[in-house]
Amino acid sequence: MAALRPATSDVNQVSLRVLKSSLASLHLPMCGPGRIWEDSHLKGVGVASSTCRCRAADPRNAMRSPMSPGLAPPTYRRTGRRAGIVHLGFGGFHRAHQAAYLDDLAHLEDLSDWAIVGAELRDDQRRMHEVMGAQEHLYTLVLKHPDGTWQPRTIGSVAGHLHAPDDPEALLRLLAAPTTRIVTLTITEGGYGIDPATNDFDPSDPDMRADLAGGGPPRSALGFLAVALARRRVARIAPFTVLSCDNIQGNGDTARSALTAFAAVRDPESAAWIEANVAFPNAMVDRITPTTSEADRLELITRFGIRDRWPVFAEPFRQWIIEDHFPTGRPGLERVGVQFVPDVRPYEQMKLRLLNAGHQVIAYSGVLAGYRFVHEAAADPELAGQLSRYLDEAIPTIEPLPGIDLDDYARTILERFANPELADTLERICAFGSDRIQTFVLPVIRARLDDGVAATEAIAAVAAWARYIRTRPDLVDRRRDDLLRAAAGLDDDPSRFLSTAGIFDELAVDPRFLAAFADALNRSRP
Template identity: 50%
Template sequence: MKLDRHTLSDLPPRVARPTYDLSQLRQGIVHIGVGGFHRAHQAAYTDALMNRGEALDWAICGAGLRQEDRTMRDALAEQNYLFTLVELADTADTEVRVIGALNDMLLAEESPQALLDKLADPAIRIVSLTVTEGGYCIDEGTGEFNPALPQIRHDLAHPDAPQSLFGFLTAGLVRRRAAGTPPFTVMSCDNLPHNGDVTRKALLAFARLRDPELADWIAGHVTFPNAMVDRITPMTSTRHRLDLHDRHGIDDAWPVVCEPFVQWVLEDKFVSGRPAWEKVGVQFIDDVTPYEEMKIKLLNGSHLALTYLGFLRGYRYVHETMQDPLFVHFVRGWMDKDVTPQLAPVPGIDLDAYKRTLIERFSNRAIADQLERVCSDGSSKFSKFSVPTINRLIDEGRPLERAALVVAAWALYLRGIDERGERYRIPDPNAEFCQALVADDEGLSARLLGVEQIFGPKIPRSAAFIDAFERNLHSLKTLGVSRTLERLLAQ
C-alpha cells in the first residue's frame, strides 16, 4: 500500500507508527538539508519523543537550497511527509518504523520568500543543518570563510533574495531582530569537528560583510551548540525499497535505512528552548570535544583507513572488506596504535568496548554500507578525519607506515581503476583537480601532499612521511593491496 496518512492504520502490526495525532503537530524546527542522515537521526529522535506524548510543538519543516532537493521534497510530499525508517542488523530482527516528525519541506528555488517567512516565524526556535562538510563555505587552506564564492557574492549584493545557507540564515535573523522576535538556535548536525563553532564563524563572517552591527547582534544573541552525531546511514537503494514492499507491503518512495546504533552528544546551549531529547537518549554535556575527537578519529578516520584500500582490492561494501582478516587487523592496528594514544579520557566511555563496537558496526552485512559512500568527498574528509592524527604522529616521532598507506591508497584510488581492472567514478566535487595531481608518476608526491587545503603545511615538510608515502605507493602498485597489508602487519 502507498504510505500516507490514510493508510497508517492499515500497516502490518510489526510496523511501528506514530502514536501521536499528526494533526496536532506544530512546527518548531526548520531543518536545512533533508537527507538520509537527518531522517535517521534528528527526525527519529524527535519522533521518539513525540511518541511519549511530548514535543508536539517541535515538528520539523524541511528546507532545500539545492535543485537536487526537489526530488526528496516531491517523494515525501506525495506521502504527507511520512517515511519509513528501517534498522538493519545481522543478529536481530529488522525494526521498521514510520516517522511523522517531519511534516513539510520548502524549496528555496520555488519560493525563497516562503522560506524566509518560515525562518522569521516566532514559532521556529531551532534551525538545524546537514549540509555536508563543504556547505560551510570554509576555505580548507586558510580555515577562513570564503566570501569569493559565487552564491556568497550574490547574497551580499541581493540580501533580500538569498541563495546560500548563510544568506538565508542572516536574512531570517534580520527579520526577527526588526520584529522584536527572539533569535533561533543554529544547530549543526554535520559530521565535522566543532560543527557549532564552524557554523558560528561562517555566519558571523558573512553577517559582518553585510552589516557589522548585525554581526555583533548575532554574536551576542544566537547560540551554536557543538554536537557529535553518529549513525551509519547508507544510500537508499532500489533493493531497499523493494524489500520494504515485499516484506511489509509498504510502498515508500524514499525510505531510509540505517544501523541500530545511534548516538547524539550535544552541548546544552539553546537560546530559545529545545525538545527534551535527553528523554530519548541524547546526551547533553558542557563540552563535546572528547566525544567528538573519539568519534572522528576512531570511526571516521578508520573508515578512511579501510575504504580506499578496500575499493582498490575490488570490494564494494564495508562489510565485505571487513570479512577479509587483513583489513580487520590493519584497522584495529590503526585504532589501537595510532589513534587511541592521542585521545583524552571520554567520560562514560570504555574505549576498548567502543572500538569493538566499531568493528561490529563495520562488519554489519545487513546494512550493506557502500564503500562508494564512504569514499566520497575524500578531498574534504582527509583534512578533518585523518590529517590531525597524522600531524600528531609526526610531532611525536611515531611510526607512519599505516597513515602513509592510507594516503597512498587514496592517491592510487584517484586513478579510477581497481586491481581487477574495473573502472569507477570518483564521487568528489574536486575529482578533476585531484585526479590531475596523480595523473603522472613524476613529482606525484610533491603535487599531492603539497595541497595545503587537504594536507596542511606539516605533512609535505616531513621527510619521514614522504618516504613512507612513496614506499607504500610503490608497494601498492607492484604488490597489490593484500601483499602490502601482509608485509605491513608482519613488521
C-alpha cells in the same frame, strides 16, 4: 555491541539507554487495515492546522504512503503542530537520526511546538520534496540488525518539507518566524566554507559565492541563515539556535565562525549581532546510514508489504551528545537517550578520529581491492588488519574520557563495519574525500608526528585516497578538477599531489610525512 562499560558513569548509562531506545518496538496501529492517514501540508510559514482523518486507501495510490496493514502511523497527534525546528539538508542521516529521536519523544510527551520542517537547498533534490509531499511527510525507518532482522517503523515527526529553489521566500519566512526556535544542519563539511587546516573562511561553493556577491535570493545554507537572522534582528525577534549535526569537530564553533564571517561580508552590524546573540552548541552525532537502494525498497515491499518511495535504512546503534545551550528552549530529548553535556569536544574527537577516520582508512583501499560494500572490505583479513592497526595508532591521540574504554569503542567499530545487512557502499564514504581526509585523518597524522611517533596506517589511508582519485575521472568532490590534475603525476612526483591538492598545508613539506607517503604509494603500486 555497546561501546561503553556498564554502570561506571552517567555517560555509560545514557549510552546504554541509547541502544535500548534504538530497539523500540513497532508503533501500535491507529488506523484500521487498508486505511491511510491524512495530515496537513506546509503552507508557506509553519504548518497549517487542519482536521486529521482516516480514509480508505486507494490501491491505485499504493505508493503515496509508507502505511500498510502491518505498519501503522504514529499514535501521537500530528495535526495543529507548529514548526519549532527547521532542518536544512534533509537527507538520509537526518531522517534516521534526529527525526527518529523526535519521533520517540513525541510518543512520550506533547511536541506540538516542536514539529520538524525539512528543507532542501539544491535543485537536484526535488524528488525528495515530491516524495515527502505525496506521503504526507511520513516515511519508514528500517533498522538492519546483523542477524538479518529488519525492524521497520513509521516516522511522523516531520510536519512539512520545502524545496528552496522553487520558493526561497517561503523558507525565509519560516526561518524568520518566531515559532522557529532551532535550525539544525546537515550540509556536509564543505557547506560551511571553513578551511579545516587554517580555520579561515574560504568559500569555494558556487552557491555560497553567489550569495556573497548578492543580487538575488539566497542559495546556500549560510545565505538563508544570514538573511533570516537579519530579519529577526530588525523585527526584534529572538534568534533561533543553530545546531550543526555534521561530522566536524567543533561543528557549532565552525557554524558560528562561518556564519559570522559570511554575514560580515554583507552586513557587519548583523554579523556582530549574530556573534553576540546566536547560540551554536557543539554536537556529536553517530549512526551509520547507508544510501537507500532500489533493492532495499523492493525488499521492504516483499518482507512487509510497505510501499515507501524513499525509506531510510540504518544500523541499530545511535548516539547524540549535545552542549546544553538553547536560549529559546528545546525539546526534552534526554528522555530518549540524547546526552546533554557542558563540553562535547572530547566525545567528538573520539568519534571523528576512530569511527569516521576508520571509514576513510577502509574505504579507498576497499575500492581499490575490488570491493563494493563496507562489510566486504571489513571481512578481508588484510584490510581488517589495516583498520585495526589504524585504530591502535589513533587511540593515543584522543583525550581520555572518564568511564569510557576506547579499546572497547574501537572493537565496537569493527563490529559495526562488519554488519552485512547495512550493505553500506564504499563509494558513499569515498565521496567528498578531500573534506573527510582533512577533517578525520589529518588530525591524527599531525598528533602522531607532533608526539614524535609514526603514523603509518593513517598516512597509508591518504596514499590509498590518492590512488583512488586516479581511478575516478568522475570523482565526487568539491575539489574534483584540482585533485585529478594533482593525482595525474602521482608516481613520478608524490610531493606534487601534496602541494597542489591544497589541503595538507605544513604536512606537504614535512620530510617525515613526505617519506611515509612515498613509501605507502610504493607499497600500494598496482
